[in-house]
Amino acid sequence: MNDSEQAPLISGEGEVGFVEYQDFVSREPFCFESGGSIPELTVRYETYGRLNAAKDNAVLICHALSGNHHCAGVHSMEERKQGWWNFMVGPGKPIDTSRYFVVCSNALGGCSGSSGPDSINPETGVRYKLDFPKLTVRDMVSAQSLLLDSLGIDRLHAVIGGSMGGMQTLQWAIDFPDRVGRYIALACCARHNAQAIAFNGTGRQAIVQDPVWDNGNYDPEQPPGHGLSVARMMAHITYLSDAGMEAKFGRKRRSSSAGKEHFDVEFEVESYLRYQGQSFVTRFDANAYLYLTKALDRFDLHGPDSLDATLSAVTAPGLVVGFTSDWLYPSQGNREVAEALLRVGKDATYAELAMDFGHDSFLLRSPELYDLIRCFLVR
Amino acid sequence: MNDSEQAPLISGEGEVGFVEYQDFVSREPFCFESGGSIPELTVRYETYGRLNAAKDNAVLICHALSGNHHCAGVHSMEERKQGWWNFMVGPGKPIDTSRYFVVCSNALGGCSGSSGPDSINPETGVRYKLDFPKLTVRDMVSAQSLLLDSLGIDRLHAVIGGSMGGMQTLQWAIDFPDRVGRYIALACCARHNAQAIAFNGTGRQAIVQDPVWDNGNYDPEQPPGHGLSVARMMAHITYLSDAGMEAKFGRKRRSSSAGKEHFDVEFEVESYLRYQGQSFVTRFDANAYLYLTKALDRFDLHGPDSLDATLSAVTAPGLVVGFTSDWLYPSQGNREVAEALLRVGKDATYAELAMDFGHDSFLLRSPELYDLIRCFLVR
Numbered sequence: 205m206n207d208s209e210q211a212p213l214i215s216g217e218g219e220v221g222f223v224e225y226q227d228f229v230s231r232e233p234f235c236f237e238s239g240g241s242i243p244e245l246t247v248r249y250e251t252y253g254r255l256n257a258a259k260d261n262a263v264l265i266c267h268a269l270s271g272n273h274h275c276a277g278v279h280s281m282e283e284r285k286q287g288w289w290n291f292m293v294g295p296g297k298p299i300d301t302s303r304y305f306v307v308c309s310n311a312l313g314g315c316s317g318s319s320g321p322d323s324i325n326p327e328t329g330v331r332y333k334l335d336f337p338k339l340t341v342r343d344m345v346s347a348q349s350l351l352l353d354s355l356g357i358d359r360l361h362a363v364i365g366g367s368m369g370g371m372q373t374l375q376w377a378i379d380f381p382d383r384v385g386r387y388i389a390l391a392c393c394a395r396h397n398a399q400a401i402a403f404n405g406t407g408r409q410a411i412v413q414d415p416v417w418d419n420g421n422y423d424p425e426q427p428p429g430h431g432l433s434v435a436r437m438m439a440h441i442t443y444l445s446d447a448g449m450e451a452k453f454g455r456k457r458r459s460s461s462a463g464k465e466h467f468d469v470e471f472e473v474e475s476y477l478r479y480q481g482q483s484f485v486t487r488f489d490a491n492a493y494l495y496l497t498k499a500l501d502r503f504d505l506h507g508p509d510s511l512d513a514t515l516s517a518v519t520a521p522g523l524v525v526g527f528t529s530d531w532l533y534p535s536q537g538n539r540e541v542a543e544a545l546l547r548v549g550k551d552a553t554y555a556e557l558a559m560d561f562g563h564d565s566f567l568l569r570s571p572e573l574y575d576l577i578r579c580f581l582v583r
Numbered sequence: 584m585n586d587s588e589q590a591p592l593i594s595g596e597g598e599v600g601f602v603e604y605q606d607f608v609s610r611e612p613f614c615f616e617s618g619g620s621i622p623e624l625t626v627r628y629e630t631y632g633r634l635n636a637a638k639d640n641a642v643l644i645c646h647a648l649s650g651n652h653h654c655a656g657v658h659s660m661e662e663r664k665q666g667w668w669n670f671m672v673g674p675g676k677p678i679d680t681s682r683y684f685v686v687c688s689n690a691l692g693g694c695s696g697s698s699g700p701d702s703i704n705p706e707t708g709v710r711y712k713l714d715f716p717k718l719t720v721r722d723m724v725s726a727q728s729l730l731l732d733s734l735g736i737d738r739l740h741a742v743i744g745g746s747m748g749g750m751q752t753l754q755w756a757i758d759f760p761d762r763v764g765r766y767i768a769l770a771c772c773a774r775h776n777a778q779a780i781a782f783n784g785t786g787r788q789a790i791v792q793d794p795v796w797d798n799g800n801y802d803p804e805q806p807p808g809h810g811l812s813v814a815r816m817m818a819h820i821t822y823l824s825d826a827g828m829e830a831k832f833g834r835k836r837r838s839s840s841a842g843k844e845h846f847d848v849e850f851e852v853e854s855y856l857r858y859q860g861q862s863f864v865t866r867f868d869a870n871a872y873l874y875l876t877k878a879l880d881r882f883d884l885h886g887p888d889s890l891d892a893t894l895s896a897v898t899a900p901g902l903v904v905g906f907t908s909d910w911l912y913p914s915q916g917n918r919e920v921a922e923a924l925l926r927v928g929k930d931a932t933y934a935e936l937a938m939d940f941g942h943d944s945f946l947l948r949s950p951e952l953y954d955l956i957r958c959f960l961v962r
Contacts, residue, residue: 238841240843334844336844337844338842338844339844397829397833397834398825398828398829398831398832398833398850398852399820399823399825399828399829401834401850402816402820402828402832402852402853402856403817403820405816405850405853405856406816406817406820406856409812409813409856409857409860410813412846413809413812413813415794415809430792430794431813434785434789434792434810434813437784437785437788438782438785438817441778441782441785446776446778446910446913449776449777449778449781450776450778452777453777454777455774455777455883463717464619464713464717465713465717465718465874465877466713467787467791467873467877470877470880471777471780471784471880473777473781473784474780474781477781477784477785477788478784478788494846495844498844498849501850531825531910534825
């Protein structure tokens with residue numbers, strides 16, 4: 205695609221600017237699918253744009269495993285880290301905040317403000333740790349539905365998300381057909397295959413075998429950084445692609461291979477991954493990582509009857525997008541969801557984008573992806 | 584392929600039976616490519632079949648990273664574990680011990696009898712640990728050449744190996760053109776791509792961040808099992824394939840998902856990988872794992888000039904075999920080696936086998952692979 209073709213996507217784009225997160229707190233017990241409960245629920249979220257008088261222009265964004273509620277704008281002059289989908293969300297952007305009231309909520313069970321294993325149990329005054337109830341993707345969606353209730357939003361214009369966010373998106377369409385106007389699920393699947401479980405299981409072993417983990421009872425100031433960083437390094441490889449890594453890093457070296465043997469960084473790609481691992485430890489809770497990956501491994505739209513039966517509950521039109529280079533949630537698994545939707549008579553579209561950056565392709569600036577999302581939101 | 588077609592492969596096959604390893608010990612200093620040296624060298628090996636009077640029927644088998652010298656037969660009634668390539672090596676088998684004198688030597692730098700970081704330095708009486716010199720694939724081949732000298736073998740009928748063994752095989756053809764009659768390199772590459780380095784680098788981080796590793800100075804009775812087992816679990820995933828894992832494990836469960844959250848085994852594939860990780864710790868030295876993976880990451884037939892220039896040294900005819908489902912050393916990388924060989928006028932054949940079991944396909948019983956190897960050895 206040449207510059208002149210790309211230009212219309214850029215023109216008129218603006219930034220959402222400074223944003224602040226908010227906390228929705230429900231003092232009612234929140235019940236989990238597993239039967240467990242917590243005495244109160246917090247959902248942290250950000251919004252961009254304005255809710256219209258009819259309250260029918262809300263778009264809910266569901267984030268991925270390591271994402272959070274901060275998907276657009278910046279928090280302050282001091283804390284200028286742009287939201288993780290800032291390219292996508294803003295005035296004139298594909299998720300156009302001059303048209304839509306955009307809500308991005310932090311996932312239940314995570315560690316960035318919503319209730320999770322690291323939260324204080326108000327009944328005991330101490331962190332839940334492994335007393336936090338068993339978590340499912342359905343629980344995440346259920347918590348988000350309470351947030352929307354509190355905002356007076358009965359029906360969403362759209363739900364959208366990639367990866368774990370794509371699973372939440374599908375769950376929204378299944379569990380709340382009357383509240384979803386349309387949905388877009390990116391880089392997701394109906395359930396994990398054995399390889400995805402294998403990677404998650406190995407990451408969990410890295411954490412729970414770290415003696416510092418201490419059955420979940422570590423001091424938050426002294427987390428099991430060894431295990432968590434290794435889990436993240438490994439997972440990060442699965443978010444990229446062979447070709448993408450080769451183009452970005454190849455065999456570039458950070459240090460010469462001369463001298464005595466050592467196991468410090470030698471190749472550029474090692475340096476990159478170590479940074480990813482180390483920075484993750486400063487922003488992510490190990491127990492939350494365990495809970496969230498378990499929720500993903502257990503997510504299974506084929507159960508209890510069949511994929512077709514599960515998807516029969518859907519009423520909204522949907523767009524499912526797979527990426528050719530995604531080997532964590534291969535495009536085939538995305539297509540499978542769309543095909544099942546069509547088989548049971550739903551209004552569904554499948555798009556497969558040829559992007560070289562693996563699973564994380566949905567996070568990248570791509571005119572094709574932007575056009576797809578922009579068009580589907582206004583159809 | 585139907586049974587009647589497969590039958591000829593099986594008929595006449597026999598077992599090599601009981602075997603014993605032997606140690607070749609050189610009291611001369613052994614010099615490494617890096618400039619380092621060790622005061623003496625041990626190479627552990629097994630042989631099967633008989634060396635003929637002309638001493639021209641020897642086939643050298645090079646093993647992969649976690650393999651060893653025990654590739655066929657069993658050691659005793661008590662220790663009845665068959666060698667790792669027992670399907671392939673024996674009377675009437677593709678590497679036919681009624682025709683060939685087969686030698687399988689333990690790789691230098693490993694931990695199964697040949698000199699490595701866990702060996703005792705005879706000058707100091709203590710283990711080398713990280714004082715072991717920096718290791719390359721060329722060093723492994725150089726040590727093997729001394730073993731062959733000691734056996735009176737000037738020229739090999741063939742060299743064969745897969746994965747790390749394939750790299751050694753190529754290095755043999757390059758470094759000792761006069762000593763190699765033909766060679767077969769399976770599931771290998773001219774050099775690691777960024778993704779392969781990334782997985783190895785993450786595995787090394789799992790080990791070196793394990794406090795028990797202690798900069799390599801751990802007690803061999805108390806190894807850094809946490810780090811090593813996680814490294815192995817992750818690596819093991821890369822040896823398999825998406826489709827192969829799905830066929831073998833799918834989402835089969837070992838335990839129900841009911842009750843309180845826990846991080847014990849839930850899925851069958853988790854159980855399998857944990858066993859792989861734990862058993863590896865009992866048979867593999869963590870420092871050896873670090874040294875060997877470094878040697879693999881640094882292996883680069885494109886340097887110092889070009890792949891074509893490096894391969895110009897080859898004189899023997901070669902067969903390179905890639906496997907379609909191998910995503911660690913993709914078939915494309917195998918084909919690249921064969922294409923370069925042809926480009927510089929060498930006698931080379933490339934075969935690509937459609938097998939579903941990923942990188943480890945070369946270890947599996949496959950009529951197509953057997954026929955290829957059998958035919959190429961007698962051509």
